[in-house]
Amino acid sequence: MVSSVFDLFKIGVGPSSSHTMGPMTAACRFVETLRDKGLFGRTARVEVDLYGSLALTGKGHATDRAILLGLSGQRPDGIDPDEADRIVAGIREKGRLPLGKDRDISFDEAGDLRFLQRERLPHHSNGMRFAASDAAGEALETGVYYSTGGGAVLDETAIARNAPPDGVWDIPFNYHSAAELLVIAAREGMTIADVARANERAQFPDEEIDARLATIAEAMSRCIDRGIAQSGILPGGLKVKRRAPGLYRLLLDRAERTLSDPLTVIDWVNLWALAVNEENAAGGRVVTAPTNGAAGIVPAILRYYQRFTPHSTDEGVRTFLLTAAAVGSLFKENASISGAEVGCQGEVGVACSMAAAGLTAAVGGTPAQIENAAEIGMEHNLGLTCDPIAGLVQVPCIERNAVGAVKAIEASRLALAGDGSHLVSLDQVIETMRRTGLDMNERYKETSLGGLAVNVVEC
Incomplete structure (x- = not known):
């Protein structure tokens, strides 16, 4: 499918579109899913697993930082880099996550954000899994996302059926070559x-x-x-x-x-x-x-x-x-x-x-x-x-x-x-x-x- 110029050229933050912007966007989407399903108010813990290339080079690509910012309701196209530093520093200092900007929950980065370097999800090397649970430890929601390059993100269902990314529209001149x-x-x-x-x-x-x-x-x-x-x-x-x-x-x-x-x-x-x-x-x-x-x-x-x-x-x-x-x-x-x-x-x-x-x-x-x-x-x-x-x-x-x-x-x-x-x-x-x-x-x-x-x- 033909990609929009505004899909290929997106304003965001470094150092990586696939390892920073994509994971930040995915984390935001997971929080939005919790809101849409009425689970946000019950969420007491969020755990994140990174796989493949995200796990192997995520530290150097600031993927961990991106996940923290995304869960805090920050998007790549709107966040100020200096403000991002303050948000991440606050989470790491207090062990508390401002989930979606509105809900303060406990967050143990070492235990809740895992780099599974020996594992890979089936559809792409840049895979990640989110899981939310309530105060009693009961599972509320899980979400699997893939960062497919250039900041684009697909969930497990979309990538499995080769669905087009967001932003696809009816156009007068469709071409494939x-x-x-x-x-x-x-x-x-x-x-x-x-x-x-x-x-x-x-x-x-x-x-x-x-x-x-x-x-x-x-x-x-x-x-x-x-x-x-x-x-x-x-x-x-x-x-x-x-x-x-x-x-x-x-x-x-x-x-x-x-x-x-x-x-x-x-x-x-x-x-x-x-x-x-x-x-x-x-x-x-x-x-x-x-x-x-x-x-x-x-x-x-x-x-x-x-x-x-x-x-x-x-x-x-x-x-x-x-x-x-x-x-x-x-x-x-x-x-x-x-x-x-x-x-x-x-x-x-x-x-x-x-x-x-x-x-x-x-x-x-x-x-x-x-x-x-x-x-x-x-x-x-x-x-x-x-x-x-x-x-x-x-x-x-x-x-x-x-x-x-x-x-x-x-x-x-x-x-x-x-x-x-x-x-x-x-x-x-x-x-x-x-x-x-x-x-x-x-x-x-x-x-x-x-x-x-x-x-x-x-x-």
Whole structure:
């Protein structure tokens, strides 16, 4: 099914869309279920079990923190990161949970929030189970949820019957492949962005679409600026130093010399991608693009379009985001955007493909050139593993966004230098990515059991 641009680009908090935003949303939903069933007032205890990748890398991805916040009635798109710190600190200090903001219950984090690292639920590696009981210990309600990537959450029933996620709606142009999308564009005389906008009109008027797109673009821009302004050490124990502020000062100090260096633009793109993902690693406010772990690529390339391409416009920004989302939807439907399912090719690889397509569209590329750019962006990320050191979204994730952003520019330029004809199609690359993910050893799917996670000694 076609995903909305506002499903792929969601404002939330770091460090992970699947391990932070998803669990926080799931915890909120469980509390809402208790309210809907009239069980909220009787609830005296809530227990949570985390499975698979959530259990293996949840500590590094702040999944425990996200669960506490979600049970406290906080949502990823509305919480202030500083307020989140105070809420979590209060729960841990007092051993009391403000369930749904309204009901104060006892909460023993060590006993009530369990990381079951040797177990996995059947439908997805990012599984979690919630259970509520009354003061006498009688079971009231249980709920099983899966965080399927990009902050999306499905309950056990929905994922078992392959139900569409929330936000699916009747649209005028339904497509399931890049080939179908290109046929629609040619038949209707539309751009890919036009097709995406026409589908969004099924639920929003143009004025609201534009306002929402502007909000997304502004949130991305603010995240870059915050990341540049913040200095210090990232949380988590690896003692990773924020590099964006220093790189920014270096670029300003060398302003005159950089005029003669044609590669200076790469330094700026690196800066913007690093700034976003350092902010994400610190638990700051970011936009899934399509995930938090890959959140730096699209904003960096969007700012590249605004600062370093001639004749950039607000309409170009809208074209960029709509086109990027159309491409991201193809990956989400036909493969995955979850590192726990297919490795980092599903996160950084998809983000690179989306950014390449968006940039190509914004500077006037044809639908065929856009499809070519998206294909190149993913083709050269195939097989990319997800092996974060200590389960933190820091190494190699932060630098990987900078490299992915530069790849997106290269993919766009290669596509624009041609007429759109090429040997390997985007659909073939998406299917290859899916199969590669299936073949990939589980150790390289966001478990921190292989690769850099075990070959780099933690200090």
